[in-house]
Structures are given as C-alpha cells and as structure tokens.
Amino acid sequence: MAEDIEAEVLVLGLGAVGAAVAYQLDRRGRDFIGIERQPAAGHAFGSSHGETRITREAVGEGLDYIPLVKRSHEIWAELETPARTLRHEVGVLYLSCGEAGAARHGATDFITATRKAAKVAGVDLVRMDASALRTAYPRFEVTDDTVGYLEPRAGYVRPEACIAAQLEAIAAPDGKLRYGETVLDLDEAAGGVRVQTDLSTYRARQVVVAMGAWIPGLVGDPFSREVEVLRQVQHWFLADPQGPWAAGGGPAFLWFHGPGPNDVFYGFGTTPGGRAGVKVATEQYALSGAPDDTDWAVSQAESQAMFDTHVRGRLVGVTAERVDAAACLYTWNGRADAAGHKGRFLIGPHREIPGVTVVSACSGHGFKHSAGLGDAIVRQMLGEAPLPGCDLSVFRPDA
Ligand SMILES: Cc1cc2nc3c(=O)[nH]c(=O)nc-3n(C[C@H](O)[C@H](O)[C@H](O)COP(=O)(O)OP(=O)(O)OC[C@H]3O[C@@H](n4cnc5c(N)ncnc54)[C@H](O)[C@@H]3O)c2cc1C
Structure with a gap:
C-alpha cells in the first residue's frame, strides 16, 4: 500500500x-x-468568479471585518504589477430612499451601519442628495427622495x-x-x-x-x-453606445430602491478587459440546495426578470440585451449574532x-x-x- x-x-x-x-x-x-x-x-x-467583487472599508456587515479588508488591500497592493491591477479604486456609491437603507446581510439599516463603520475605519463618505446625484451621475435615474453616499476609495477587485x-x-x-x-x-x-x-x-x-x-x-x-448554499446570478447587459454607461468606469453601486429586503441590487460599469456590458446582480435567500446540484446555466427568463425588477427605469441607457450571465454560490449563515x-x-x-x-x-x-x-x-x-x-x-x- x-x-x-x-x-x-x-x-x-x-x-x-x-x-x-x-x-x-x-x-x-x-x-x-x-x-x-x-x-x-x-x-x-x-x-x-464573475470579474468583479465590491470592496469597501466602511463595512456595514460589522466592525470586526474592518482589519481584514484593510489587510487584504495591503496584500493585493504588494501583488500588483504595472501589467496587473487587482483593485480598482473607482468608488462605491450607496443609494437609498431616505437615510435608512433597507436590510442587507443581516443589518436592518445598512446605510446607517455603513456610516458608522466609515467612522471606525477612518473613511470619509460624501453625502449627495438627488439633485447632486443627477448632476454627478446621469447614468442613475434617481427619485427625489434618493440619498447617496460615495465611498471614494472603495471600488472593486478582480476575483x-x-x-x-x-x-x-x-x-x-x-x-x-x-x-x-x-x-x-x-x-x-x-x-x-x-x-x-x-x-x-x-x-x-x-x-x-x-x-x-x-x-x-x-x-x-x-x-x-x-450554513445554507444559495444559488445567485450575475448578469451583464449591453449599454447604449451613446449613453452614460458607454465610457465604463465607476463608481460601483449598491442601490436600495425600496424598503423591502428584495428591493436592492448592485452593479459595475464595464471593466478593462472584461465582458462588454454592465454587470448587475441582486441576492436571493429563498432557495437553497446541495452545491453539486447547482444549475450553472442561467435562463433568459432569469435575466429578463432581473432587468424588469431592478434595471429598467434606473440605469439610463442600459438595454435588456443580455451579454452574459453566470450562476455563483453563497454559503450563507442565516443565524443572527x-x-x-x-x-x-x-x-x-x-x-x-x-x-x-x-x-x-x-x-x-x-x-x-x-x-x-x-x-x-x-x-x-x-x-x-x-x-x-x-x-x-x-x-x-x-x-
Ligand atoms: C454572486 C456573488 C457576488 C458576490 N459579491 C461579493 C462582493 O461584491 N464583495 C465581496 O467581498 N464578496 C462577494 N461575494 C462573496 C465572495 O465571492 C465569497 O465570499 C468568496 O468568493 C468565497 O470564497 P471561498 O474560498 O470560501 O469559496 P470558493 O472560492 O468557492 O473556493 C472553494 C474551493 O474549494 C474547491 N472545492 C470544493 N470541494 C472540493 C473538494 N471536495 N476537494 C477539493 N477542492 C474542493 C472548489 O472547487 C473551490 O475552488 C460574492 C459571491 C457571489 C456568489
């Protein structure tokens, strides 16, 4: 033997x-x-997988994560070369109706939790009302009660x-x-x-x-x-070449457009060397299963539902034409601390x-x-x- x-x-x-x-x-x-x-x-x-992951030091999921993300940023910086950028500081824009963002990752008031974390992390957030948002970011069609907080030194990493x-x-x-x-x-x-x-x-x-x-x-x-294993989906939609998303770039965004736990999505402009299209995703917590039973294919109907529920009327010039989609897994711990x-x-x-x-x-x-x-x-x-x-x-x- x-x-x-x-x-x-x-x-x-x-x-x-x-x-x-x-x-x-x-x-x-x-x-x-x-x-x-x-x-x-x-x-x-x-x-x-999926080309992009949001990174932010104002960690609304809990203050005890802050040293981890800060250390990650140091490590990725030490691994970057002129030919390989790992972290893109395009900013992250948190959008919500009024001041209290809806539930996310267990925080019932994610925007307030994010603002608190920003103070602890030593990060400045820039507050913007609807009028400032429309001027700075014509790519987002915001309602009059929308409030934005920009974390300028946040952005995304390439997983x-x-x-x-x-x-x-x-x-x-x-x-x-x-x-x-x-x-x-x-x-x-x-x-x-x-x-x-x-x-x-x-x-x-x-x-x-x-x-x-x-x-x-x-x-x-x-x-x-x-823990439960939850199937999630990332979608890429084509942007109008004459529209405000055509130039790509940031910020990445996290948008609470209503008070319910499902009234949230996030996304990224096109990334250098990445898929053509604006990437968006939301989160689902209802359906769990064994990882080996995952359906990795994403139907057109799933992407259409994503577009209709979240993208339409919010991302200016992003079309319903799907460029790509990819399923991905959360290993979700549903117990509250x-x-x-x-x-x-x-x-x-x-x-x-x-x-x-x-x-x-x-x-x-x-x-x-x-x-x-x-x-x-x-x-x-x-x-x-x-x-x-x-x-x-x-x-x-x-x-
Ligand atoms: C759609 C989506 C969006 C996300 N967005 C963000 C975000 O914006 N920001 C953020 O910070 N995080 C985000 N996350 C979370 C983040 O991506 C995960 O926390 C992270 O990727 C988990 O890494 P992991 O090493 O635990 O799992 P994985 O990267 O999946 O690694 C597990 C590895 O184990 C291997 N493996 C499994 N079984 C075996 C076996 N029997 N023998 C040998 N190898 C095995 C697998 O093949 C795999 O390579 C997102 C996740 C998803 C799914």
Missing part, C-alpha cells in the same frame, strides 16, 4: 480563501500542499486575478498545488490529520478546510447546521478532529476580506501575533 503523502499543512480548496492561506504559508517558507478539485484556479464553479496572483506567487508550485483532485474525507491520524482524496492519501499536522459551498458536506456540524447581524463568517475548529480549521467566509461579502483572512488564519495556526485589531474567535460557530 502506498504511504501517506506528508506535509506540515494541507489546504483543502484553492478558491478565494484557500489561495490566500496557501500564499501566506509560502511567504513564510512553510511546507504545505493545496488541493483543488477543479482543473485550474479561477474557475466558474464556486463562489469566486479571478486576485486568486491567480496569490497562487502564481508561490515558489516552485509543482507538487505544492494539486488541481483536479477531490477531497473525500478527513480523519484523525497519529500526529495529525489524514485526508483522503480520489487520488491519494495525505497526512499533515494541520489542515485548513477552505472548500466554500462544499464545507458543510465534508465537516458536518456545527457548520452543516449553520448578538448585534443582529446575519451572514457572519463561520471560522473555527472541526468539532471532532484536532488540527483542522474550517473557514467559511462567504455569505456574499467575503471576497474583500479573503486575502487578509489568509494572513489572519496562518498567524493563528502558526502561533504568531494576531493580525492587529482582528479577533477570529468572534466568527466561531456554536459547538
């Missing part, structure tokens, strides 16, 4: 979180192996490029990064953890499970009890197997934190000083 392949650390899944953990281990010269079931990184069958940049920075990756290999099981073993894949058996002192929507199926409770926030990350040890850290960082807002989270996780795992201001224990699920 073949011997177990040994490493100090195994990283299971090389999406946003796994790539960040692997990069941080490599920077410290540690012995690790990363295992990814898809044939290459930056694929379209998880939670990290596939961020993942690739971290993995490509790993020295001598052959052998360390294994693609097209599926993790099947975890077990306690002498001196650590045994991991069974469809190709090999591994043994390591520590394991990080970063398998996104597939985490609940591998590790069981409390993660499987706390003490402050009433839902959508919290779940990060903690495996209930039964010592040496295993499980990192579920999705719920629709995790990408911006992922690089910083990689650093924070590795610091914790290696017994280093924690990332300043960051306490990962706040994300620990109930046992």
Whole structure:
C-alpha cells in the first residue's frame, strides 16, 4: 500500500480563501500542499468568479471585518504589477430612499451601519442628495427622495486575478498545488490529520478546510447546521453606445430602491478587459440546495426578470440585451449574532478532529476580506501575533 503523502499543512480548496492561506504559508517558507478539485484556479464553479467583487472599508456587515479588508488591500497592493491591477479604486456609491437603507446581510439599516463603520475605519463618505446625484451621475435615474453616499476609495477587485496572483506567487508550485483532485474525507491520524482524496492519501499536522459551498458536506456540524448554499446570478447587459454607461468606469453601486429586503441590487460599469456590458446582480435567500446540484446555466427568463425588477427605469441607457450571465454560490449563515447581524463568517475548529480549521467566509461579502483572512488564519495556526485589531474567535460557530 502506498504511504501517506506528508506535509506540515494541507489546504483543502484553492478558491478565494484557500489561495490566500496557501500564499501566506509560502511567504513564510512553510511546507504545505493545496488541493483543488477543479482543473485550474479561477474557475466558474464556486463562489469566486464573475470579474468583479465590491470592496469597501466602511463595512456595514460589522466592525470586526474592518482589519481584514484593510489587510487584504495591503496584500493585493504588494501583488500588483504595472501589467496587473487587482483593485480598482473607482468608488462605491450607496443609494437609498431616505437615510435608512433597507436590510442587507443581516443589518436592518445598512446605510446607517455603513456610516458608522466609515467612522471606525477612518473613511470619509460624501453625502449627495438627488439633485447632486443627477448632476454627478446621469447614468442613475434617481427619485427625489434618493440619498447617496460615495465611498471614494472603495471600488472593486478582480476575483479571478486576485486568486491567480496569490497562487502564481508561490515558489516552485509543482507538487505544492494539486488541481483536479477531490477531497473525500478527513480523519484523525497519529500526529495529525489524514485526508483522503480520489487520488491519494495525505497526512499533515494541520489542515485548513477552505472548500466554500462544499464545507458543510465534508465537516458536518456545527457548520452543516449553520450554513445554507444559495444559488445567485450575475448578469451583464449591453449599454447604449451613446449613453452614460458607454465610457465604463465607476463608481460601483449598491442601490436600495425600496424598503423591502428584495428591493436592492448592485452593479459595475464595464471593466478593462472584461465582458462588454454592465454587470448587475441582486441576492436571493429563498432557495437553497446541495452545491453539486447547482444549475450553472442561467435562463433568459432569469435575466429578463432581473432587468424588469431592478434595471429598467434606473440605469439610463442600459438595454435588456443580455451579454452574459453566470450562476455563483453563497454559503450563507442565516443565524443572527448578538448585534443582529446575519451572514457572519463561520471560522473555527472541526468539532471532532484536532488540527483542522474550517473557514467559511462567504455569505456574499467575503471576497474583500479573503486575502487578509489568509494572513489572519496562518498567524493563528502558526502561533504568531494576531493580525492587529482582528479577533477570529468572534466568527466561531456554536459547538
Ligand atoms: C454572486 C456573488 C457576488 C458576490 N459579491 C461579493 C462582493 O461584491 N464583495 C465581496 O467581498 N464578496 C462577494 N461575494 C462573496 C465572495 O465571492 C465569497 O465570499 C468568496 O468568493 C468565497 O470564497 P471561498 O474560498 O470560501 O469559496 P470558493 O472560492 O468557492 O473556493 C472553494 C474551493 O474549494 C474547491 N472545492 C470544493 N470541494 C472540493 C473538494 N471536495 N476537494 C477539493 N477542492 C474542493 C472548489 O472547487 C473551490 O475552488 C460574492 C459571491 C457571489 C456568489
């Protein structure tokens, strides 16, 4: 029988979180192996594809995320080259009817939560009334009661490029990064953890499970009890070449156009080298399912409904002609914390197997934190000083 392949650390899944953990281990010269079931990184069958992810330091989802996003911004800056921009500071515009934005990611009043977070993060938000918005941004058809807050130094990151940049920075990756290999099981073993894949058996002192929507199926409770997998859709619509979206660029926007939880959508102007078209998306929380049963195809009817419900009458000159669409997965934690926030990350040890850290960082807002989270996780795992201001224990699920 073949011997177990040994490493100090195994990283299971090389999406946003796994790539960040692997990069941080490599920077410290540690012995690790990363295992990814898809044939290459930056694929379209998880939670990290679609060209753009909003990033903002005024984190309305909770103040404890601020050190993570700030650290992510530092890490992405260190990986940028003249030929590769990872973060685009085009600004993020928060639009709402009146001052209180509707519910989002568990915050019942997302705009107020964002303003509070801006103060803590040391970020200036620029307030604009409807008239100022119409002058500055003719691409948005706003109602008279619309209020906007611009976070000028926010914007978007390119998720596939961020993942690739971290993995490509790993020295001598052959052998360390294994693609097209599926993790099947975890077990306690002498001196650590045994991991069974469809190709090999591994043994390591520590394991990080970063398998996104597939985490609940591998590790069981409390993660499987706390998280649901929700299919989401990103749509790209053609903009009138004579209209205000034709020039591309920012800001990215997050628009609460009514008081209900479904009266919200977000989007981005066309991006350099990206798909032709304005990207928009909303969020759905009603339908959950097993990740392997996901319907990755997006029907024309889904895109038409998105256009009719959110885009029509709001984005000037954006047509109903669909350029593309892509399904994507949220790993959603629906339980509210003490402050009433839902959508919290779940990060903690495996209930039964010592040496295993499980990192579920999705719920629709995790990408911006992922690089910083990689650093924070590795610091914790290696017994280093924690990332300043960051306490990962706040994300620990109930046992
Ligand atoms: C539509 C959409 C929009 C979003 N918008 C934003 C946004 O604007 N801003 C923001 O900050 N965040 C946003 N997010 C959230 C963010 O993208 C996620 O938090 C983040 O991508 C999650 O990364 P992950 O590493 O947990 O999962 P993934 O990136 O999916 O990585 C998990 C990896 O594990 C692999 N894997 C699974 N099972 C196995 C197995 N058995 N063996 C080996 N490998 C396996 C998968 O193939 C995958 O590569 C959005 C998410 C979606 C879906």
